[in-house]
Amino acid sequence: EVQLVESGGGLVQLGGSLRLSCAASGFTFSGYWMSWVRQGPGKGLEWVANIKHDGSEKNYVDSVKGRFAVSRDNAKNSVYLQMNSLRVEDTAVYYCARGRYSSVLWGQGTLVTVSS
Amino acid sequence: QSALTQPASVSGSPGQSITISCTGTSSDVGAYNYVSWYQQHPGKAPKLIIYDVSNRPSGVSNHFSGSKSGNTASLIISGLQAEDEADYYCSSYTSSTSVIFGGGTKVTVL
Numbered sequence: 001e002v003q004l005v006e007s008g009g010g011l012v013q014l015g016g017s018l019r020l021s022c023a024a025s026g027f028t029f030s031g032y033w034m035s036w037v038r039q040g041p042g043k044g045l046e047w048v049a050n051i052k053h054d055g056s057e058k059n060y061v062d063s064v065k066g067r068f069a070v071s072r073d074n075a076k077n078s079v080y081l082q083m084n085s086l087r088v089e090d091t092a093v094y095y096c097a098r099g100r101y102s103s104v105l106w107g108q109g110t111l112v113t114v115s116s
Numbered sequence: 117q118s119a120l121t122q123p124a125s126v127s128g129s130p131g132q133s134i135t136i137s138c139t140g141t142s143s144d145v146g147a148y149n150y151v152s153w154y155q156q157h158p159g160k161a162p163k164l165i166i167y168d169v170s171n172r173p174s175g176v177s178n179h180f181s182g183s184k185s186g187n188t189a190s191l192i193i194s195g196l197q198a199e200d201e202a203d204y205y206c207s208s209y210t211s212s213t214s215v216i217f218g219g220g221t222k223v224t225v226l
Contacts, residue, residue, distance in 0.1 A: 035215070037162075037217075044119070044203075044205060044217060044218070044219050044220040045154070045156075045162060045205050045207075045217045045220070046217060047207070047214060047215040047216065047217060050215070059213050059214050060214075061214060095161060095162075100209075100215075101150040101152065101167070101168075101209045101215065102150070102152035102164055102167040102168070102207070103152075103162075103164060104164045104167070104173050106161040106162055106163075107161065108161060109161060
């Protein structure tokens with residue numbers, strides 16, 4: 001089955017760190033850009049980051065530059081989002097999605113709550 | 117970078133057609149044909165319904181269509197159905213090699 005499954009979300013203190021994982025299955029993972037998109041409680045979608053097939057190019061929204069890092073392991077069919085210096089405004093459901101410009105395949109999301 | 121501009125809400129009766137606009141700038145919507153539209157029902161992940169301005173993924177109903185003129189893209193839902201009641205988001209590639217979303221539009225079927 002073609003799917004993406006996120007994990008690693010949870011409750012973290014202000015200034016803390018968390019690492020999200022996204023496991024892909026059912027397709028040739030190494031052939032696709034992968035993206036992270038988040039959605040704050042009651043808010044709209046916000047693109048966070050993406051990473052090229054081979055990891056050679058990474059892009060970030062300005063608000064997470066220097067704090068978040070996207071990476072991938074094609075041997076494990078997984079993409080990761082390392083989140084450091086977390087802020088209250090980072091509280092959101094984080095989705096991983098397949099693709100660079102648009103995403104037909106999304107995970108179910110993992111909730112990150114940053115507590116002050 | 118500010119989000120793309122969408123109307124907060126649009127409503128229509130079953131069978132009617134509605135249009136949702138998505139206004140950006142010459143650095144995003146106006147510059148690239150990488151505009152996408154997503155439908156999101158409460159508690160669910162977004163679903164891609166239009167990509168590259170006007171293309172529908174396999175399995176998406178043809179009562180969804182997309183277009184673009186200048187810095188504004190549009191999603192047209194023709195023959196509005198009860199199950200079309202959802203939030204809709206546009207997105208675009210930008211000149212800063214990132215992606216930007218619109219603020220979202222809540223569609224209500226009267």
